Amino acid sequence: MAANLSRNGPALQEAYVRVVTEKSPTDWALFTYEGNSNDIRVxxxxxxxxxxxxxxxxxxxxMYAFCRVKDPNSGLPKFVLINWTGEGVNDVRxxxxxxxxxxxxxxxxxxHVTINARAEEDVEPECIMEKxxxxxxxxxxxxxESGRFQDAGPQAPVGSVYQKTxxxxxxKRVGKDSFWAKAExxxxxxxxxxxxxxxxAQRQLEQERRERELGEAARREQRYQEQRGEASPQRTWEEQQQEVVSRNRDEQESAMHPREIFKQKERAMSTTSVSSPQPGKLRSPFLQKQLTQPETHFGREPAATVSRPRTDLPGEEPAPSTPPCLLQAEEEAVYEGPPEQETFYEEPPLVQQQGAGSEHIDYHIQGQGLSGQGxxxxxxxxxxxxDDTEISFDPENLITGIEVIDEGxxxxxxxxxxxxxxxANYVELIE
Structure with a gap:
């Protein structure tokens, strides 16, 4: 709400006029509110x-104060307005x-000057006059100003500034200058x-530090080489042993792989086919068949040759029930015996150690060729x-001319x- 100056207007105007009148002795007037209202009074x-x-x-x-003071610089009257808000006034007011x-x-x-004051330090007379x-x-x-132009009496003659050299x-002056120049x-x-x-000195210290570091590095390298030389024979022997063990393990793993078994059998078959017959029993029926009759290809029907009784090789004892046992003995010899051992022929005691696990395979081997396709x-x-040594097929496809070279x-x-x-576990034999 705005301040009300009309209620006490004449008194307010009179106090203000007395202060601004230059010849009036009143030099300040103080105004405030009537109670908690907005009416201004003197x-x-x-x-x-x-x-x-x-x-x-x-x-x-x-409160509001209006004062007349004298300017300390010019001596002219100046007016000061002070807006006073006491420290005890509440925030709402x-x-x-x-x-x-x-x-x-x-x-x-x-x-001429307006001052917003809240404490006594803000309204000190010295502070107000300074502002x-x-x-x-x-x-x-x-x-x-007019006093400057008053005559102060006769003036003295103007002196010359010339000085003789x-x-x-x-x-002396030149010598003094040269002395100070030399000193500088x-x-x-x-x-x-x-x-x-x-x-x-800094470079010397840096050089010494660098040489000391190089010397320490050389000594450390020498100690490391000495320690390495002491441990080298033992480490070399251990590395050799590890290489031997690793090579043996790789050879055993490669020998156990079915493809390696198949390659070994093929090499043995080729060696046996070109060499002279040895006394003993043939290990595999399909090898014996290859020696006595030509290979049956897909699409042919040599039923007559397959149905005839098998003829024994010269010097060979008849063994009608031995082929399955020999086949299993071949598998054991390939897996358990060393690679260089001759496993193509076996002694008769091995035949007695075989069980009936190969009877099913022997049944199919003996019955192959009934349909003309093996x-x-x-x-x-x-x-x-x-790879190229394997064949591809889909479900329900027929595979003919099967040769059982391994259990798997x-x-x-x-x-x-x-x-x-x-x-072998991807197919089902046809009875």
């Missing part, structure tokens, strides 16, 4: 200057009276020499060849006519 006037006005300020009220400052400034016109002096802008006395003094040069040389010596099987799953791997003719190996 709190007091006086002729004692700022000191008297400061004593009338109340720390529990919001402060907020309500904040908008009244501009209203009071419009009423108390002509103020008035700074606000004047010029440090001059208006009433004393003195050779002795000039020589010597000082500069001394500083440069000290700087050079410091840099040289031992046949039907594919249960699809299989893709890993057989070989025969695939659907595309290619001859190769395949896993």
């Amino acid at each position: 709190a007091g006037t006086g002729e004692g200057g700022l000191e008297e006005m400061v004593e009338e300020l109340n720390s529990g009220k919001v 402060k907020g309500a009276c904040a908008s009244h400052v501009s209203t009071m400034a419009n009423f108390l016109k002509g103020a 008035v002096a700074k606000a004047s802008g010029a440090n001059y006395s208006f009433h004393k 003195n050779a002795v003094s000039e020589i 040069k010597e000082e500069e040389n001394r500083r440069l020499e000290e700087k050079r010596r410091a840099e040289e 031992l046949c099987a039907r594919a249960l799953y699809d299989y893709q060849a890993a 791997w057989w070989r025969g003719y695939g659907p595309d006519g290619h001859f190769g190996m395949f896993p």
